[in-house]
Amino acid sequence: MMGALVMIGVVVASVLVMASGVWVASALIAAIWRVDRTSPPSVSKTSDESRR
């Protein structure tokens, strides 16, 4: 029983790590494909200031 629970935990952790990789990969693809079309905004304000 304990063995099965530990195994499930390990498999879930592996899947979560891989999912993190996929999430970052999608942001990476978006960033490198968009880079030629849009230049990054010159943001120096904090979000707190932006809200004001």
Added chain:
Amino acid sequence: MKERSGTPDRAIEDPDWFGNKAVHVALSVALVIAYVVVLTFVAIRARAAREYSEFSLAKRALPLALIFGSLCATYVGPAFSIGFVGKGFQSGFLFLIIGLAYGLQNILVGVLIAPRLRALEGCHTLGDAVGHRYESRTCQVLAGIISVGLCAGFATVMVSAGGLVIRDVFALPLWASVALIAAVTALYTTSGGLRASVVTDAFQFTAFTLLLPLILLVALAFHLKGGGTAFFWHAVEATRQGVGSMTPMELVGLLTSFLLGETLIPPYANRALASRTTESSRNSFVLGGLFSVIWFLVMVSLGIVARGLIPDDTKGDHVLLNLVKLILPAEGYALLMVVSLSVIMSSLDSLLNAGAVAFTQDIVRPLRRFSDREALSTGRVATAGIAACAAVAAAGAVKFPSIIDGLLLCYAVWAPAILPALGFGLWLKKPRPPAGIASMVAGALVAVTFQFLWPQASRTTAILPALGASLGAYLIGHLLGGRRG
């Protein structure tokens, strides 16, 4: 690829052996070359920095996912991957529990420090933030010197580890291997600055977060005999051995090192400062802390699975390599080299960029006024300079017993030298410069002195007396010092 043992006998028994071997070698080399080509493409797409603010902070336009990926890719170096697999093999879940201190540290930084750091206007570095809060150039220059020294030290450890991997794949001499890894990493970091570092980190993060858990799942599904029950009992036995082999003092030293040793080292601080908003700065650290927990679980599990598959006397740093050799085809070895290069280069580029920006912003700028273009040029020259110093040191000028020892030495200096001054500086309403200066000097001196006087104990415990000295010096400086220093 290097020849493995038993080659001549196998070649005599099997006439096709050389043909098969040639195919495997060709595929392996192709895999490594394909990785380098894609990495180069990503680095080129990141484009060259045209302004200093782009080089140092990527114009503060980086989204949460990229900051998160880069942060995790930076802290997952050889110690948190290959090293943790070895620790899982030797001491089961013990290092998962110790690793929780690291996750907690990231979450605390995310909640308490990163948003305050990000909210400081016009700050490019940690030294900038310290100088800004204490209103003292001396504090900024001192923090800058410590930052550059730490980045150079960490970079030496990374170049050394990368050189060993390159030497193993291409059978080059060590000096050529360290020069190659330092030059390739410095090339794209010099050109693209922080944005190139973060974008390539994201690519490297993707590579190792997909490949290493895949190796674990393959091992669990097809090679582990006895299933979950066997895994559980391997873990229990190894954890019991690990706990028994450590004194309570060593355990406290290790927990302190993991809790404080890498807190807000310059590359992390740069990412906190470069995020788009205070929220993304906070969230990237909190997510980074949570990710470290599942990452450590996967790494120590690889080590525990290996207990049932490879000889018990295998050295810690060789566990992952031997496991991969056993369960994957020959190309798996090249795959592991790709993973190792990802892990090392993603940490190295961040250290080079952070060191160069700290040099420009905290050491040169307070002493001399210069234009944006000159600052950009200085940053680029400093990147190449730190890479060159690290390569020379790694090629033989500096000796350290192992990768983890080298890292622990850096941790033992960083936490006492910077954290009290930074933490109080951000939280006190009117921090006093003499307190910051006394804390940084005392923390650094005690940590370095302790390494030479008691090197064996210092691997885990130097951080404790140095931290005490730093806190004591801060208190004395605060009580005796005036508002301005």
